[in-house]
Amino acid sequence: MTSLKVFIIARAIALIPTILILVTLVFFIMRVLPGDPVIAIVGMKAPMERVVELKKELGLIDENGNEIPLIVQYVNYLMKLVQGDLGRSLIWGKRPVVVEIMEHLPATIELAIAGFLVSLLIGMTLGTIGAGIGGKVNSAVRVYSAVAYALFIPWIGMMLQLVFSVGLKIFPVGGRIGVGLEPPTYTGLYILDSLISGKIDSFISSLKHITLPAVTLGLVISGVFSRVTRVSVEEILKQDFVVAARARGLPEYRIMLHVLKNSFIPILTMMGLQLALLMTGAVLTETTFSWPGMGTFLLERIQYRDYTTVQGTVIFFAIIVSVMNLIVDVCYAYIDPRIRY
Amino acid sequence: MFEKLLRIINLKTYYFSRKNVIKAVDNVSLDIFRGEIVGLVGESGSGKSTLGLSIVKLLPPPGKIVGGEIILDGENILKKTDRELRKIRGRKIGMIFQDPLTCLDPLRRIGDQIIETITVHLKIDKEHAREMAIKSLERVGIPPDRIDDYPHQLSGGMRQRAMIAMATVLNPDLLIADEPTTALDVIVQSRIMDLLEDLRNERNISILLITHDIALVIERSNRVVVMYAGKICEVRGAERIAVEPLHPYTKLLIQSIPDIEKTEIELKPIPGSPPDMRNPPQGCRFWPRCPHAMEKCKIEEPQLLSLGEGAVACHLYGG
Numbered sequence: 001m002t003s004l005k006v007f008i009i010a011r012a013i014a015l016i017p018t019i020l021i022l023v024t025l026v027f028f029i030m031r032v033l034p035g036d037p038v039i040a041i042v043g044m045k046a047p048m049e050r051v052v053e054l055k056k057e058l059g060l061i062d063e064n065g066n067e068i069p070l071i072v073q074y075v076n077y078l079m080k081l082v083q084g085d086l087g088r089s090l091i092w093g094k095r096p097v098v099v100e101i102m103e104h105l106p107a108t109i110e111l112a113i114a115g116f117l118v119s120l121l122i123g124m125t126l127g128t129i130g131a132g133i134g135g136k137v138n139s140a141v142r143v144y145s146a147v148a149y150a151l152f153i154p155w156i157g158m159m160l161q162l163v164f165s166v167g168l169k170i171f172p173v174g175g176r177i178g179v180g181l182e183p184p185t186y187t188g189l190y191i192l193d194s195l196i197s198g199k200i201d202s203f204i205s206s207l208k209h210i211t212l213p214a215v216t217l218g219l220v221i222s223g224v225f226s227r228v229t230r231v232s233v234e235e236i237l238k239q240d241f242v243v244a245a246r247a248r249g250l251p252e253y254r255i256m257l258h259v260l261k262n263s264f265i266p267i268l269t270m271m272g273l274q275l276a277l278l279m280t281g282a283v284l285t286e287t288t289f290s291w292p293g294m295g296t297f298l299l300e301r302i303q304y305r306d307y308t309t310v311q312g313t314v315i316f317f318a319i320i321v322s323v324m325n326l327i328v329d330v331c332y333a334y335i336d337p338r339i340r341y
Numbered sequence: 342m343f344e345k346l347l348r349i350i351n352l353k354t355y356y357f358s359r360k361n362v363i364k365a366v367d368n369v370s371l372d373i374f375r376g377e378i379v380g381l382v383g384e385s386g387s388g389k390s391t392l393g394l395s396i397v398k399l400l401p402p403p404g405k406i407v408g409g410e411i412i413l414d415g416e417n418i419l420k421k422t423d424r425e426l427r428k429i430r431g432r433k434i435g436m437i438f439q440d441p442l443t444c445l446d447p448l449r450r451i452g453d454q455i456i457e458t459i460t461v462h463l464k465i466d467k468e469h470a471r472e473m474a475i476k477s478l479e480r481v482g483i484p485p486d487r488i489d490d491y492p493h494q495l496s497g498g499m500r501q502r503a504m505i506a507m508a509t510v511l512n513p514d515l516l517i518a519d520e521p522t523t524a525l526d527v528i529v530q531s532r533i534m535d536l537l538e539d540l541r542n543e544r545n546i547s548i549l550l551i552t553h554d555i556a557l558v559i560e561r562s563n564r565v566v567v568m569y570a571g572k573i574c575e576v577r578g579a580e581r582i583a584v585e586p587l588h589p590y591t592k593l594l595i596q597s598i599p600d601i602e603k604t605e606i607e608l609k610p611i612p613g614s615p616p617d618m619r620n621p622p623q624g625c626r627f628w629p630r631c632p633h634a635m636e637k638c639k640i641e642e643p644q645l646l647s648l649g650e651g652a653v654a655c656h657l658y659g660g
Contacts (some may be wrong), residue, residue: 244444246399248458248507249431258446336448337491 008330015322015339022318023058023081027074030311039092040305057090058308086312091304097312101294106188108177108293111217112282113189114210116271123225124267128260130226131233141230148223151282157216157288171212174290178205213289217281221274228270232263265336272328275321346514346547347373347396354395354408355389357421361619365391365404367571370645371611374513376545378538380558382581382594383568384615389551392568393517394548397430413515432462435508439520441500445492450502452478453490455510477510478503481536498529502536509540516540519551534561555594559583564651567591570616570626577651587653589631633657 038054039046055061059076062068068076080087086097130141165173172178176190183193183202191210194202236242236259245255283295290296294313301309354366365388373379383389394400396411398418411418413433421429430436438444446454453539455474456467463470475485481502483495492500501521518537522530538561541548550562558565558579565582567575567590575588586592593611613630616622622629628638639655645654 127560148488240438240440240443241446243394243399243401244436244438244504247397247430247436248461249427249429250457251427254457254461258449261448262446338447340491 001150004330004333007333011326011329015326018322019319022322023078023315024074026311026314026318027077030307031070037305041307054090055089081315086315087308089301089309090230090306091301091330094209097309100297100309101313101316104294104297105293107291108282108286108295110189110191111210111213111285111293113279114214115217115221115279115282115285118214119221119225120271122218122222123227124229126222126226127229127231128233128256130230132256133235138230141226145223145227145230148219148226150223151220153216153220153284154288156157156219157212157285160212160216161289170208172209174207176206176292177202178209183207213285213291216279216288217285220281221278224274224277225267228267229263232266233259236262261335265332268328268332268335272325279317279321344375345532346370346413348377348410348412348414349373349392349396350410352392352395352411353407354391354400355405356403357392357405357406358403363618364571364621365618366395368409369568369571369573370409371566371573371576373547373549375514375547376541376562377551378541378548378562380562380565381549381551381568382555382558382565384553386570386615386618387568388571389553389568390519393436393519395553396515396517397434397436398426399430425621430460431458431508431513432511433513434515434517435511435513436517437501437504437508437521438525441497441504442492444504445500447492450489450491451495451507455503455507458507459510473510474506477506479507480540481506497525498533501525501529501533505533505536506541509544509546512544513546515547515549517549517551520553521550522557523552523554530557537561556598559595562573567594570618570621572626573645573652573654574627575651575653575655576645577649578654581650587648587651587658588634588655589657590627593632625654 038051038058038060042050042054050063052065056063059073060068077087084098086101088094088096088307089100126141126144161173164171178201181199181202183190183197183199183206186193186196190206191203194200194206239262242255242259245258250258282293283298285291285295286295287299294317298310298313301313346423349369349371352366353364354371356363356365367388369388369392370640371379371392381389381392391400391404394404394420395406398406398421400406406419409419413429418426418429445451449457452471455477456470459465459470459473460467460606465473471488475488478488479485482503483506485501487499492620494505495503501524503623506520516537522535525533532558537548537550540546548562551556552558555565558577559582562579565575565577566573566577567582567588569590575582575586575591577587577591582591583595586595590611593609597609597611611630616626616629622639624640625631625634625638625643628634631638641656643654643656645652646659648658
């Protein structure tokens, strides 16, 4: 397994230039965008002193009021970033962006994981059934994939709210947990935290709250997974080793295990590719269900023109997606012994 | 040597498409005796592989066995349920294929694949199964420390050895080898064939060797069965058929073997090409390519008649 370790280290090092490019892009795009952030924040009629003060705060001018060149601003930003400093928010308590992100991140992670699990469960089950049975069932799965992928998250979210919250009153319309039921923080994920602290009420409440958002997000992404699973299982079922396995007298369920493991490679690739969609999907889902995560947070700060926070959050998202892709690559190499770069 | 292990009686395996029916195996009868190597030879599309897959009832989807019997140990395989068939496959009938790389699960270690085969059929613990796997690998000449290798880590010859180890680990009565050496170079091919012969001698396994290579079959098998367009045209002992082929197709096949002792380097192909199986010729299926074709051949289909120690289906011999 040492070759696997070397592979992981090599891939981790290769991550640095990727993230650097991402940061550079975000930094310059934010500055190329039309509109003066200072005016946007303080308003057209703000006194000159206030404008100068804010410009200093933003690192646009130095102590003597001279403009700092863009490239110097960029280097300064990078130096801070390496130390884990994304700057401070421009509004309210002017708290460090990193702290604000960390407050909202667990909610998004919890939703993303739950949505991802739902989508994998639905997608892989339907895909395997479609490819395994074939014929009309297969066509039905094909249609499902297209329809699910085309669903608009806020619409399907509101439909679910209408049926299950307003109509049947089974699940809450929004929020993350019932009032006063927040469990003590260990991981920040309410489901896990309530289990660790043994609070059954909190556990049930958080589970009820996450069901509809997770199903909404999961349904939409499941279209991609049902398609890729169906195609992949179909492909693997045609391979010689399946006939060879039958010729050795293996029962069908064991053959399916071989087939699934082999078809998992394209599914895993798709998982990596869908992470970005999962993040944007989470943003839409969060706003539909007033889920207090990164999506709601980002949207709110865009409205307040909190530039440093928006920039920091986007960079943070970019880093998360790259790291997740690295994890996917490592899983890839772990499952398929033929892959070592 | 004279105990009949497997009897194939009037087997008909057809492939059904929307428009036509392809009679890949058409009324074929064949006995396989215990401990013999039967060489089944024919061109691509002659139905030889379909015959092999019919024996274990593993035909690809549009294929169906529409008639006949396959008797193993006095019982008709074709009447067995899936569950009963699974007990036969791998346990009583082993099978190896042309390309061992695509026939092994690329994501599982070869040892694990052998162990899986054992534990599916026998109620023994993993430790014992692993011992058996190691023994079977050693028997085919793979060192025990390769047991945890993945298929892609082995050479082509080793992979085929691993396949043989997997197919013979439970001591089957019959081994169906479908083009086992076609993907390998000549030297490896001859070693693999040596190994198969050794296994036959040690364990009295019967081997159905399916190949397009008539020279290989003459050299390595006891009896040669020649198939053409879904039918058997000649069955004869390997030594007899080499010197005295009867059916015109067999004659042409044997003439097509290049002779390294002669100086002439021109190959002698059989004129024409195999028939379109969607619409095979009337009468004898070989007549359009046959140098001895008569009027009778175009109308009446010759029957496989016993002649001497073998059988031949040709009007020249009264069929």
